[in-house]
Amino acid sequence: xxxxxxxxxxxxxxxxxxxxxxxxxxxxxxxxxxxxxxxxxxxxxxxxxxxxxxxxxxxxxxxxxxxxxxxxxxxxxxxxxxxxxxxxxxxxxxxxxxxxxxxxxxxxxxxxxxxxxxxxxxxxxxxxxxxxxxxxxxxxxxxxxxxxxxxxxxxxxxxxxxxxxxxxxxxxxxxxxxxxxxxxxxxxxxxxxxxxxxxxxxxxxxxxxxxxxxxxxxxxxxxxxxxxxxxxxxxxxxxxxxxxxxxxxxxxxxxxxxxxxxxxxxxxxxxxxxxxxxxxxxxxxxxxxxxxxxxxxxxxxxxxxxxxxxxxxxxxxxxxxxxxxxxxxxxxxxxxxxxxxxxxxxxxxxxxxxxxxxxxxxxxxxxxxxxxxxxxxxxxxxxxxxxxxxxxxxxxxxxxxxxxxxxxxxxxxxxxxxxxxxxxxxxxxxxxxxxxxxxxxxxxxxxxxxxxxxxxxxxxxxxxxxxxxxxxxxxxxxxxxxxxxxxxxxxxxxxxxxxxxxxxxxxxxxxxxxxxxxxxxxxxxxxxxxxxxxxxxxxxxxxxxxxxxxxxxxxxxxxxxxxxxxxxxxxxxxxxxxxxxxxxxxxxxxxxxxxxxxxxxxxxxxxxxxxxxxxxxxxxxxxxxxxxxxxxxxxxxxxxxxxxxxxxxxxxxxxxxxxxxxxxxxxxxxxxxxxxxxxxxxxxxxxxxxxxxxxxxxxxxxxxxxxxxxxxxxxxxxxxxxxxxxxxxxxxxxxxxxxxxxxxxxxxxxxxxxxxxxxxxxxxxxxxxxxxxxxxxxxxxxxxxxxxxxxxxxxxxxxxxxxxxxxxxxxxxxxxxxxxxxxxxxxxxxxxxxxxxxxxxxxxxxxxxxxxxxxxxxxxxxxxxxxxxxxxxxxxxxxxxxxxxxxxxxxxxxxxxxxxxxxxxx
Numbered sequence: 001x002x003x004x005x006x007x008x009x010x011x012x013x014x015x016x017x018x019x020x021x022x023x024x025x026x027x028x029x030x031x032x033x034x035x036x037x038x039x040x041x042x043x044x045x046x047x048x049x050x051x052x053x054x055x056x057x058x059x060x061x062x063x064x065x066x067x068x069x070x071x072x073x074x075x076x077x078x079x080x081x082x083x084x085x086x087x088x089x090x091x092x093x094x095x096x097x098x099x100x101x102x103x104x105x106x107x108x109x110x111x112x113x114x115x116x117x118x119x120x121x122x123x124x125x126x127x128x129x130x131x132x133x134x135x136x137x138x139x140x141x142x143x144x145x146x147x148x149x150x151x152x153x154x155x156x157x158x159x160x161x162x163x164x165x166x167x168x169x170x171x172x173x174x175x176x177x178x179x180x181x182x183x184x185x186x187x188x189x190x191x192x193x194x195x196x197x198x199x200x201x202x203x204x205x206x207x208x209x210x211x212x213x214x215x216x217x218x219x220x221x222x223x224x225x226x227x228x229x230x231x232x233x234x235x236x237x238x239x240x241x242x243x244x245x246x247x248x249x250x251x252x253x254x255x256x257x258x259x260x261x262x263x264x265x266x267x268x269x270x271x272x273x274x275x276x277x278x279x280x281x282x283x284x285x286x287x288x289x290x291x292x293x294x295x296x297x298x299x300x301x302x303x304x305x306x307x308x309x310x311x312x313x314x315x316x317x318x319x320x321x322x323x324x325x326x327x328x329x330x331x332x333x334x335x336x337x338x339x340x341x342x343x344x345x346x347x348x349x350x351x352x353x354x355x356x357x358x359x360x361x362x363x364x365x366x367x368x369x370x371x372x373x374x375x376x377x378x379x380x381x382x383x384x385x386x387x388x389x390x391x392x393x394x395x396x397x398x399x400x401x402x403x404x405x406x407x408x409x410x411x412x413x414x415x416x417x418x419x420x421x422x423x424x425x426x427x428x429x430x431x432x433x434x435x436x437x438x439x440x441x442x443x444x445x446x447x448x449x450x451x452x453x454x455x456x457x458x459x460x461x462x463x464x465x466x467x468x469x470x471x472x473x474x475x476x477x478x479x480x481x482x483x484x485x486x487x488x489x490x491x492x493x494x495x496x497x498x499x500x501x502x503x504x505x506x507x508x509x510x511x512x513x514x515x516x517x518x519x520x521x522x523x524x525x526x527x528x529x530x531x532x533x534x535x536x537x538x539x540x541x542x543x544x545x546x547x548x549x550x551x552x553x554x555x556x557x558x559x560x561x562x563x564x565x566x567x568x569x570x571x572x573x574x575x576x577x578x579x580x581x582x583x584x585x586x587x588x589x590x591x592x593x594x595x596x597x598x599x600x601x602x603x604x605x606x607x608x609x610x611x612x613x614x615x616x617x618x619x620x621x622x623x624x625x626x627x628x629x630x631x632x633x634x635x636x637x638x639x640x641x642x643x644x645x646x647x648x649x650x651x652x653x654x655x656x657x658x659x660x661x662x663x664x665x666x667x668x669x670x671x672x673x674x675x676x677x678x679x680x681x682x683x684x685x686x687x688x689x690x691x692x693x694x695x696x697x698x699x700x701x702x703x704x705x706x707x708x709x710x711x712x713x714x715x716x717x718x719x720x721x722x723x724x725x726x727x728x729x730x731x732x733x734x735x736x737x738x739x740x741x742x743x744x745x746x747x748x749x750x751x752x753x754x755x756x757x758x759x760x761x762x763x764x765x766x767x768x769x770x771x772x773x774x775x776x777x778x779x780x781x782x783x784x785x786x787x788x789x790x791x792x793x794x795x796x797x798x799x800x801x802x803x804x805x806x807x808x809x810x811x812x813x814x815x816x817x818x819x820x821x822x823x824x825x826x827x828x829x830x831x832x833x834x835x836x837x838x839x840x841x842x843x844x845x846x847x848x849x850x851x852x853x854x855x856x857x858x859x860x861x862x863x864x865x866x867x868x869x870x871x872x873x874x875x876x877x878x879x880x881x882x883x884x885x886x887x888x889x890x891x892x893x894x895x896x897x898x899x900x901x902x903x904x905x906x
Contacts (some may be wrong), residue, residue, distance in 0.1 A: 105428025108378035114439035135352035153330025165304035167199035179247035207257030224253035319347035384796035391488030421482025523840025533782035534871035549698025550634035555764035558727035569649035573716035580750035600771035640693030655689035661709035674738035689698035797886035833887035
């Protein structure tokens, strides 16, 4: 064994057995001393001479121990250990400062880690499948717009092409009614194409996956694959589950496989219980099959796995080239193809390694904005702590100067002070790591609350990226809060520091410009956060009260499923009329009507209409309602009259349009009595409608944009295959108990239509509330961050001024002794903070205007300008109150200084 290897082993051993090695070393040294002593005694020396010679030759025992330890130890580690112990003692001596610093950092770091966990889950984490980087999302570029839903004919055409993709697969989530042992249950499932599992390169733990043979019309057996969780919890992990049948929406499926644990499909936010072939969709929905709707039914998310060596730009270029052939394969309407190509319709590909989810499109921008707010809070905490550490470093200048005079290197002192900052950051990060998962899970639950069709889920668990982010935060924080105070405290003349001694305040006062700049920056940043939060809150308030077109308070929705009744036209309208009459007699019910598409619930329908006398078709949003819908929902009747019972399937077709449609269709004439035509795709007939009324604008599918041009048909005259409508119930009292209404609705339904499922109840106000979930979360977080900013700023102003005032005790005492009035002392101290706060407010207003313009550019402000005077005034007032309170306490304390004690101290 070489000497170097032996020495390294000794050092490693000393790390864990230091006391034992010290003891062995002492015993060995004593042994050699005893041997020397005995040798000299044998050679005739006296005991005293032997002892003296032994001490002379061996020297100091402590020096031997020290030299041997140097050989055994890693000097840098021992030095680090001593610095850690020293820093811990310093932090322990200042428990208030340490607690405030750690909690402030924990708040900032925890908030950042919680939001980063959500960003990681939604935007960064790859799908848990092999070679996920080869996956691509296939989308449609429609001019400047991007469309991610695709119709079946387009997908089937893409599926057959293997020039740039080895597999192209599609999927669509769906809520199914499944007959289990305990009865029929609603379960989330996914309809997938035959190459879905092979495209993801994921294989089952039992049986097999779905294949292209399963995904073809007329397959002899309808196959189904279970998720691992469903197999475990619903089938007790029974390996004999293969071959069993399961009734899904009245269709019998045979279980052919079970997927592995942790696999949930290509959408990272979904947790489907099972997978069935796309080709079974017409069996599940025989009345309203989206597949049968052809190129009119846009319902599939499509992905592909690129061939080896094919890059994403090459795949996009190939898809663009294939666009026209694909359209000609799937669309029989030549005019539609020509119109689409003219509008730059083309297929395209984007990276799909993280899977595809609509949640990413919805929440990416809000998450980044909230993340920026969290960064502002962390920066605020850093400014605060830097100011406090600057003041704390000034008080240690004499100690540090003494250590420099005794030979300590400045780099070593800076390192020791940085270690102190690192320990504060590490403690804050540790506390933040504990609470970050809880916060992120709570936030994700609120964010996804309005997307409940198939129980979306966001996995915000900690992983290596989150831990790496925490380490990066601590490293950056250490430098941000520790480097400047360390350099300032160890810089300058050693003799000057030693001479000033306890009056280090003088040097601190001379160099007080930097702390004041930091505090002014803190005030400006806090004001920016306050104004940002205020603008978001004002925008949300105006969204609620801006007029979605009606008052949602007191409106309840009862959803009916009428598919089993096989009714259409007048018979269907009569059945709903009977249900409505049963409901309106219930206590607390003022009126009842029915509607096909409930706003903000995700469903939409558009058709082309041509005004009489014109040739250009104009796209209109559609809805179907019963007579009385407009008065029940509160939509204003601007002209004409409502539908009536006389508007039957056999009478002339009537239509009601909203104000936006009237301006678009009949800009220069009275729309009442005008006619407009629509071509029905199923019957290929041209239908003519008479406009009987113009109603107020009501928002349709997006609460953030103006109400679109919308037309309303009545149930009896609707020839499209929609039979399930929602009852809109206006309660006399907005606070009335909805439970009694649901029970009454079930009784009425059982009596009028005993073969249909019991209705479900939803509050329309809750629907609107869910549609604004993103804004609500942003506002809640913004207000929370604003409150934290106020608190941190208050602590910072108070701490800095209190410290500066304490260091000026002698000066203030002398002023009072010379006759200065205590009120003037208060004004003197208070004025300094007032100037500082005023400077910060001016800077903050400028910064806030830029931040507000960014919010406006990102479409987060609704009916709110970036320089809303009320918001600006309230933000400045709130900050002024906090700054005044934080400044007044040290000023009052300074005025009570005893001049005799102050002079004696001097």
